[in-house]
Amino acid sequence: MKYVNEFRDGAIAQRMASEIRRIVTRPWAIMEVCGGQTHSIIRNGIDQLLPEQIELIHGPGCPVCVTPLELIDKALAIASLPNVIFCSFGDMLRVPGSSKDLFRVKSEGGDVRIVYSPLDAVTLARANPDKEVVFFGIGFETTAPPNAMAVSLAKKQGLKNFSVLVSHVLVPPAIEAIMSSPINRVQAFLAAGHVCSVMGYWQYPPLADRFRAPIVITGFEPLDILEGIRRTVTLLEAGEAKVDNAYARVVSFEGNRPAQKILEDVFEVTDRAWRGIGTIPQSGWRLSAAYREFDAEQKFQVSGIETQESALCRAGEVLQGALKPNQCAAFGKECTPRHPLGATMVSSEGACAAYYNYGRFITLEKSAEACPVP
Amino acid sequence: MCLAIPGRVSEIFESHGALMGKVNFGGITKTVCLEYVPDIRVGEYTIVHVGFALNRIDEESARQSLKLFEELGVLHEELGEDEGAPNEIRE
Amino acid sequence: MNFENWTCPLPLQDYPSVVIGHGGGGKLSAELVEHLFLPAFRNSVLENLGDSSVIAAPAGRLAFSTDSFVVKPLFFPGGSIGDLAVNGTVNDLAMSGATPLYLSAGFIVEEGFPMTSLAQIVQRMAAAAERAGVQVITGDTKVVERGHGDGCYINTAGIGVLADGLRIGPALAQPGDVVILSGSIGDHGMAIMSVRESLEFETTIESDCAALNGLVADMLDASADIHVLRDPTRGGVASSLNEIAGQSKVGISIDETKIPVKPEVASACELLGMDPIYVANEGKLLAIVAAHAAEAILARMQAHPLGAGARIIGMVTANHPGMLVAKTGIGGTRVIPMQIGEQLPRIC
Numbered sequence: 151m152k153y154v155n156e157f158r159d160g161a162i163a164q165r166m167a168s169e170i171r172r173i174v175t176r177p178w179a180i181m182e183v184c185g186g187q188t189h190s191i192i193r194n195g196i197d198q199l200l201p202e203q204i205e206l207i208h209g210p211g212c213p214v215c216v217t218p219l220e221l222i223d224k225a226l227a228i229a230s231l232p233n234v235i236f237c238s239f240g241d242m243l244r245v246p247g248s249s250k251d252l253f254r255v256k257s258e259g260g261d262v263r264i265v266y267s268p269l270d271a272v273t274l275a276r277a278n279p280d281k282e283v284v285f286f287g288i289g290f291e292t293t294a295p296p297n298a299m300a301v302s303l304a305k306k307q308g309l310k311n312f313s314v315l316v317s318h319v320l321v322p323p324a325i326e327a328i329m330s331s332p333i334n335r336v337q338a339f340l341a342a343g344h345v346c347s348v349m350g351y352w353q354y355p356p357l358a359d360r361f362r363a364p365i366v367i368t369g370f371e372p373l374d375i376l377e378g379i380r381r382t383v384t385l386l387e388a389g390e391a392k393v394d395n396a397y398a399r400v401v402s403f404e405g406n407r408p409a410q411k412i413l414e415d416v417f418e419v420t421d422r423a424w425r426g427i428g429t430i431p432q433s434g435w436r437l438s439a440a441y442r443e444f445d446a447e448q449k450f451q452v453s454g455i456e457t458q459e460s461a462l463c464r465a466g467e468v469l470q471g472a473l474k475p476n477q478c479a480a481f482g483k484e485c486t487p488r489h490p491l492g493a494t495m496v497s498s499e500g501a502c503a504a505y506y507n508y509g510r511f512i513t514l515e516k517s518a519e520a521c522p523v524p
Numbered sequence: 525m526c527l528a529i530p531g532r533v534s535e536i537f538e539s540h541g542a543l544m545g546k547v548n549f550g551g552i553t554k555t556v557c558l559e560y561v562p563d564i565r566v567g568e569y570t571i572v573h574v575g576f577a578l579n580r581i582d583e584e585s586a587r588q589s590l591k592l593f594e595e596l597g598v599l600h601e602e603l604g605e606d607e608g609a610p611n612e613i614r615e
Numbered sequence: 616m617n618f619e620n621w622t623c624p625l626p627l628q629d630y631p632s633v634v635i636g637h638g639g640g641g642k643l644s645a646e647l648v649e650h651l652f653l654p655a656f657r658n659s660v661l662e663n664l665g666d667s668s669v670i671a672a673p674a675g676r677l678a679f680s681t682d683s684f685v686v687k688p689l690f691f692p693g694g695s696i697g698d699l700a701v702n703g704t705v706n707d708l709a710m711s712g713a714t715p716l717y718l719s720a721g722f723i724v725e726e727g728f729p730m731t732s733l734a735q736i737v738q739r740m741a742a743a744a745e746r747a748g749v750q751v752i753t754g755d756t757k758v759v760e761r762g763h764g765d766g767c768y769i770n771t772a773g774i775g776v777l778a779d780g781l782r783i784g785p786a787l788a789q790p791g792d793v794v795i796l797s798g799s800i801g802d803h804g805m806a807i808m809s810v811r812e813s814l815e816f817e818t819t820i821e822s823d824c825a826a827l828n829g830l831v832a833d834m835l836d837a838s839a840d841i842h843v844l845r846d847p848t849r850g851g852v853a854s855s856l857n858e859i860a861g862q863s864k865v866g867i868s869i870d871e872t873k874i875p876v877k878p879e880v881a882s883a884c885e886l887l888g889m890d891p892i893y894v895a896n897e898g899k900l901l902a903i904v905a906a907h908a909a910e911a912i913l914a915r916m917q918a919h920p921l922g923a924g925a926r927i928i929g930m931v932t933a934n935h936p937g938m939l940v941a942k943t944g945i946g947g948t949r950v951i952p953m954q955i956g957e958q959l960p961r962i963c
Contacts (some may be wrong), residue, residue, distance in 0.1 A: 151529070151530070151531035151549060151550035151568070151878070151881065151885060152530065152532070152550070153569060153586055154529065154530060154550075154885065156590055157590070158944055158945070159593075160872070160945045160946055162593050162594055162596075163945035164945070164946055165596055165598065165945070166593060166596050169596050174606065184526060185963050186526050186527060186963055189963075192949070193943070193944065193945065193949055194943045194945050194947055194949075195946070195947015195949055196945065196947060197947075199945065199946065199947060199949040200949065212963060214963060237813075239574070239960070239961065239962045239963075240888075240959030240960040240961050240962075241959070241962055241963050243959055244955075244956070244959075251689065253956070262929045263813060264813065264814070264959060264960060265810070265814075266574065266575055266813055266814050266887070266960060267557075267575025268574065268575070269542075269557060269575055270575070270813040273813075274813070276540075289962070289963075290526065292526035292573055292578070293526070293574060293962065295560055295574065295576060296573065296574045296575065296576040297555070299542070299557060299559055299560075299576065303540065303542055304539060307541065307542050308607035309542060342526065343526075344528045344571070344573060344578065345526060347528075347578055348578060348579075349569065349581045370526075371536060372944075372945050373589075373590075373593050375675045377589070377592075377593065380596075396590070398582065398585045398589070399581050399582045399583075399585040399586040399589060400571050400578075400580075400581055400582070401579075402580045406560055406561075406578060406579055408559070408560050408561075408562060408939040409560045409578065412559075412560075434705050439557045449595065465686065467842050487952070487955045488955050506952070507950070507952050509941050525818050526962075526963065527888045527962055527963060528960065529886060546817075549882045549885065549886055550879065550881065550882030550885075551818070551819070551878055551879035551882055552809075552815035552816050552817065552818040552820070552879050552882045552883050552886065553816060553818070554816045554817070555884060569896050573962070574962050
């Protein structure tokens with residue numbers, strides 16, 4: 151694939167890693183914000199190419215992982231209703247609620263459908279006028295414009311049977327929360343390339359200044375991530391808390407204006423609970439008043455939800471970079487991809503799942519899950 | 525988050541009030557919403573996330589990046605400054 | 616459906632759809648057998664129409680396998696449930712090193728299912744059976760009420776004969792063995808994805824559904840030092856190699872850059888966020904063979920139409936027993952675990 155394969159060249163990756171090794175002189179802790187970046191790092195073994203001085207801390211950029219438990223339980227309740235077609239991205243199907251997940255709801259008779267795009271849910275609403283179609287609208291700023299357009303088009307088309315269960319979260323407030331935390335060790339950020347392709351990166355210079363931390367806009371392919379790290383290390387070594395764009399082929403300073411306009415119309419900023427972290431003020435989006443009729447939380451008054459997180463789960467600390475997955479006592483034992491306690495073990499880009507699936511548990515003495523035969 | 529992949533626009537049309545297009549990804553074609561890249565033309569590249577084109581790909585920028593990556597480390601290798609290859613996995 | 620080719624088309628023409636009676640064991644059932652199944656499968660054993668079919672016991676050990684087929688949609692690019700129903704069981708037998716001989720075919724059909732569709736499925740089965748050199752010698756049909764049965768489900772069971780001295784099985788991989796893959800992966804799974812509701816995309820990807828017994832026979836002719844054969848169906852190469860590593864108590868180490876993936880399949884996987892190594896195949900096999908025999912076996916595979924893309928992809932090791940480990944394209948390593956449930960498309 152063009153603009154993919156070239157950025158996966160193995161020989162070039164090795165040379166870039168050598169270059170990073172050449173310029174680093176002391177330990178640095180860098181956080182990659184986006185779960186997609188975590189996935190790419192672990193899946194390709196990028197961290198293995200890096201010099202020991204560089205520690206990559208995996209950030210909370212996994213919207214699946216941070217969707218509040220209460221919202222998951224609401225989703226499960228709505229999906230269980232008769233006459234509802236519940237549409238979701240595949241990622242959400244196995245995220246554990248308090249007692250079950252969407253897969254279980256499906257097996258119990260709920261009409262749960264995996265879609266590729268929120269527009270597929272709008273199409274289903276048009277095709278099934280006698281059913282209520284609900285779309286699970288999770289994601290960061292990258293996914294928000296598609297979700298916003300779905301709502302906007304549903305309104306234009308006069309659909310009365312379409313609604314969205316919204317749980318959008320924003321990156322800059324998360325960076326602020328992490329950097330303000332007393333347990334923070336992060337010294338620089340690889341900012342999420344696709345989020346920035348939508349929002350631009352004008353929000354970052356004040357953050358870089360305030361926290362004296364370089365922020366480099368970074369892509370997702372191995373060469374993009376290595377370049378992001380290289381530029382970050384260059385800035386760290388020079389003591390420069392600047393913002394740099396290492397993903398210029400799709401990211402500009404101002405971002406995508408048409409997308410931002412729709413976002414301003416369809417969404418409004420709100421406080422948001424991040425599963426495992428807590429409420430971060432002004433860190434999420436909900437539907438604005440003009441589009442409230444499409445809000446599934448209003449449409450379906452699902453009450454009596456009693457949320458209950460596992461006492462053993464330490465996903466919150468992992469999400470903040472305070473704990474490595476394999477340092478959690480439950481990792482690989484009570485908590486595995488097969489029996490996840492928290493969302494970071496379920497989502498394919500959650501740090502715990504990434505660690506488990508790509509073998510960091512090899513380094514543990516425990517061998518119980520060495521061969522997970524179902 | 526954000527699995528967005530690059531593809532080439534092969535057709536542009538309207539459907540149910542939205543600007544849509546056909547985008548080709550290495551041989552497969554998907555119908556994609558182009559509302560967020562209203563100026564895009566057939567033959568241009570765009571990144572696509574959940575069925576939406578989010579931005580045009582600046583092909584010149586991509587070329588420059590790749591050129592830079594190719595050159596990185598080569599100069600130092602030639603000068604003998606490379607400290608040795610990273611650990612290769614051996615069985 | 617061309618009714619003129621059938622021996623006595625009139626009774627079927629009266630029934631454009633399958634009705635409950637076709638599974639009832641009475642006149643309608645008999646007509647279905649006589650006018651649809653028999654002409655398609657065309658062999659003297661089946662024509663006896665006994666409650667059970669009697670054949671001479673072949674010399675040697677018997678291999679016996681069964682599989683049920685519930686694929687949706689029933690017809691997909693490059694194949695159908697009928698092709699899978701024959702090739703799937705033929706391949707299961709071939710993976711033991713057996714020569715497949717006979718199949719049974721049990722149908723569960725939904726009331727209202729179009730007769731032409733059933734006929735097409737049966738015709739595809741017949742064609743696949745002929746290509747594979749097997750006969751369908753016994754069968755059964757049941758019809759379930761409308762709303763059940765998803766159109767058509769099929770079960771096939773197969774008998775094959777295993778030559779003396781052959782020992783091939785998933786617990787027999789040895790450290791030092793070489794892992795060979797017969798061709799590109801992910802074709803079948805992504806062909807199905809391409810026509811799945813809400814995920815569909817335009818493509819020329821076709822299922823690789825094929826009977827592998829001819830390829831296996833050629834391989835065994837090249838060398839008897841084949842320890843394991845496995846067709847990586849559900850769960851893909853990842854699941855098969857994990858299972859073998861577990862059962863043989865060995866580690867398996869592969870090089871990702873050696874695994875052939877068609878560009879379109881790779882693109883489709885990128886689009887849906889899926890990993891080809893977990894995607895189902897229906898016309899490929901993995902062979903774990905003694906190192907000294909690897910080149911000879913590989914050469915024979917590459918000379919066969921179904922093995923033209925065969926490559927050595929890795930080896931068996933005493934390290935990391937029970938685990939599948941891969942060298943990545945940039946020189947790192949990753950562990951490839953058994954998947955939990957079905958691989959799902961993702962956005963993140």
